[in-house]
Amino acid sequence: MKDARAFAARQHLDALGITQPQLEDTILGDAQHLDQLFNFTYQLRTDKVKATKILEDFF
Numbered sequence: 001m002k003d004a005r006a007f008a009a010r011q012h013l014d015a016l017g018i019t020q021p022q023l024e025d026t027i028l029g030d031a032q033h034l035d036q037l038f039n040f041t042y043q044l045r046t047d048k049v050k051a052t053k054i055l056e057d058f059f
Contacts, residue, residue, distance in 0.1 A: 009034055012041045 006028060013024055027033040043049040 009037055012037055
């Protein structure tokens, strides 16, 4: 289960253009950050957040 979640999280990070290893490790190493990542990508897919605000809303 953890491996599937980590794999999906890495795919989301790649899709968002987040490629800095330190930032990836920070997000992947904290359950709260992972939850925020999945919540944000869900909101992005369902148009609850606009793509122009990706970095502003995520960080």
